[in-house]
Amino acid sequence: MSSSGGALLAASGLVSGYYKIKVLNGVDIEVRRGELVGIIGPNGAGKTTTLRTIAGVVRPWSGSVSLDGSQVAGLPPYRIAKMGLGYVPDSRELFPSLTLEEHLKLAHSRLSSGEDYRSAVERVLDLFPPLRGRMSQRVGTMSGGEQQMVAIARALISNPKLLMLDEPSTGVAPRIVDNIYDGLKALKGSMGILLVEQNVQLVFEVADRVYLMDRGSIVKEGTPEELVKDELVRKTYLA
Numbered sequence: 001m002s003s004s005g006g007a008l009l010a011a012s013g014l015v016s017g018y019y020k021i022k023v024l025n026g027v028d029i030e031v032r033r034g035e036l037v038g039i040i041g042p043n044g045a046g047k048t049t050t051l052r053t054i055a056g057v058v059r060p061w062s063g064s065v066s067l068d069g070s071q072v073a074g075l076p077p078y079r080i081a082k083m084g085l086g087y088v089p090d091s092r093e094l095f096p097s098l099t100l101e102e103h104l105k106l107a108h109s110r111l112s113s114g115e116d117y118r119s120a121v122e123r124v125l126d127l128f129p130p131l132r133g134r135m136s137q138r139v140g141t142m143s144g145g146e147q148q149m150v151a152i153a154r155a156l157i158s159n160p161k162l163l164m165l166d167e168p169s170t171g172v173a174p175r176i177v178d179n180i181y182d183g184l185k186a187l188k189g190s191m192g193i194l195l196v197e198q199n200v201q202l203v204f205e206v207a208d209r210v211y212l213m214d215r216g217s218i219v220k221e222g223t224p225e226e227l228v229k230d231e232l233v234r235k236t237y238l239a
């Protein structure tokens with residue numbers, strides 16, 4: 001099912017945590033079609049937990065998550081991925097002994113909704129040129145930045161409606177961070193993107209809208225231009 005005017009992603013009143021410890025205290029997040037939205041906030045604010053809860057890796061205790069008009073809260077991660085969510089977790093979850101090609105083939109065969117494999121591969125390699133010619137390389141022998149590109153390429157091979165990325169610049173050499181962000185800029189507009197990132201400058205450069213999270217809640221929301229002027233954001237991040 002697809003909704004016409006509504007948001008691509010609408011998470012509302014999300015509460016979740018680990019065991020009995022509550023981490024998210026009712027998080028509301030929206031991503032519109034074609035919009036790139038960032039989430040920033042201090043360590044432990046709940047940014048990763050927010051993405052995990054939307055992806056179904058952490059089960060929501062309450063609240064709702066709508067993806068392209070369908071309720072997905074409470075569904076297992078595989079089902080949510082099938083419905084159009086591409087998720088690149090902070091741990092990347094790659095298989096070191098498998099090649100780039102094997103990663104892409106596996107994800108395409110499980111999740112693709114019909115696009116021919118060869119054209120899907122061309123589409124992702126166009127975004128990340130450094131991966132060209134690396135199809136038969138085992139991913140465990142690649143650098144951290146190349147592995148990050150593989151993780152993103154794998155999430156994109158099924159042409160998701162929404163791409164969620166958790167700190168794609170962490171542990172990545174600056175030159176490769178540029179490659180990754182060039183890829184995201186090229187993708188912008190063609191799908192919804194929800195980006196958690198420690199590097200606030202990077203987020204402000206690329207995002208249409210940014211949420212600031214603290215202690216399990218969204219405490220501010222605005223365009224980068226608005227947030228750059230915000231006293232709290234300036235003090236915390238842009239000093």
Ligand SMILES: Nc1ncnc2c1ncn2[C@@H]1O[C@H](COP(=O)(O)OP(=O)(O)OP(=O)(O)O)[C@@H](O)[C@H]1O
Pocket residue numbers: 018023041042043044045046047048049050
């Ligand atoms: N697997 C887990 N089991 C128990 N507690 C966890 C787990 N993962 C995270 N937490 C706790 O949940 C809280 C929020 O963590 P989360 O990783 O979502 O924050 P974050 O904003 O992404 O921070 P960071 O930037 O440090 O990754 C923290 O107090 C953390 O200790």
